[in-house]
Amino acid sequence: MTSKKTPARLGLPDLGVGVGMRIPHYEDLLDHPEPARMDWLEIISENFMLGGGLPRYNLGRALSRYPLVQHGVSLSIGETAPLDYEYLGKLKALLRETKSPWVSDHLCWTGAHGVNLHDLLPLPYTEEAVKHVAARAREVQDFLGVRLILENVSSYLTYTSSAMKEWEFLTAIAEEADVGLLLDCNNIYVSSFNHGFDPREFVDGVPHARVVQIHLAGHTNYGKYIIDTHSAPVIDPVWDLYRQAIQRCGPVSTLVEWDDDIPPFAELCAEAEKARVIRDEVARDAAA
């Protein structure tokens, strides 16, 4: 599926394996005399779009030790209200500071009618939504001046109006807007369980050269449905999807997320190490 014209990762660097920068791990990440063995960190942009205080102080410390990549949760690229340029201006100012090589957010809507639901809500997979989102994504990318990459979300419902598969929707937007993709293997698994599709088909179906980053995380299975809680280790079927993704895309910047019931840093590092081992195995197999 890799296009002949499109370079791998859209020409963006492979940063290796990183973790999300979360407060319980600040001591390990920022206070120790030696930086942790972590190739890069991902920050939630909105947590640092602030005037000052402790968050900004810690951002400065992190920047002095690790490459940082910005990941947002509030862009609401699918919303039908006009783009929020006050928000985008702050995002751009932060990008100047962090020198993040790309900026990511989710392929979703987060609110409507002036209400922000602070959730990553799925869109109907329609041609209309493709055109709407692609136009906005292109506008955002042009304004920010760095590559925008969009992440597939976990979803707990599907729409009667959807007319294509999720990966077809993701692909159509990425191609039309010329943006990158953040492939979240856990989200693929969660949605495949909730909606009954083959997750391997999803991984095979996206434009691999546009995959700039991969997310890995744990989830909570409630029996009839799964919620993307980021509160547990990555499960084996998600590691399998990760291996498949790396086989298709080549080495891609990989990030382990853990946001709830956050474990000791060593446990998070062990998860990151698993990703590193898989990346190395795939690279060895490819070279053989």
Next chain:
Amino acid sequence: MTPPREPLDAVMAFLEPAFRRVDALEGDATIAGECAAHVTGNSRLTPAEQVDIYRRQYWLRHVDALADDYPGVAYLLGEEGFDAFLRAYLLAHPPRHKSLRDLGADVVAFSQGHAFPAALRAVTLEMIAYEHAFIDLFDGAEPPPLDPQKLTSMPEDAWERARIVIHPLLVRRQVRFAVHRLRLQAKSSDVAPLAAPPSEAPANLVLFRDDNQIRFEELDGTAFALLDALARGEALGPACEEVAATLDAEAADQLGAQVGPWFQQWTARRWIVDVVV
């Protein structure tokens, strides 16, 4: 040409309020029918049950986010009363900001009209205002520090008319109840439920940020009054006169000798960020 968006708008027009409903959707035949028009459901969940996952997440997420900011209020009201207050607030003021940090933007105003238990009303209102002040203080922009050169080069006779610029994030509160101590109690790991409404214990509080940590300090009435006058923009001389006018003769005489040490203390704590003549 802007592409047509009617189905997208229709989906959002239905789901946005549905996700914020108080009650489960499955029990309401009308809304369950509307869910089925937009959402497919699957072999395990009806369309309404699928929508309801997001509805439950909406309440969990926003109640939890607010609870993080108001631990002292939670302590005063107890779990049930606090939860009812937060839910009433969210119904009246749905989230409108991109960041959860600003979720409580209208909490102080809303609390004035909320029916708290009578015996806890005054202390609860004071606690809400006190805890709300932490939000801006935590991550507000730091002004440039006071230039010591300005102090050393200031002519002696200029102090009288000098305007002492107080740190813009510094919070001054005269409280009837010891909300600062109650909040510490609420945040301690071995906190016991509130046995009785707290008694009055007036204090003059200053909340400030020091080395990126939020701290409070209790000031005596005269020091607080002077700091307050300075923060309102009074020049040093008139501010001292204003405070002296409220004191008896002996205390007024002592004021002059107290101002110097206070100034040094407040400068060391970075409460004073500039001196303008």
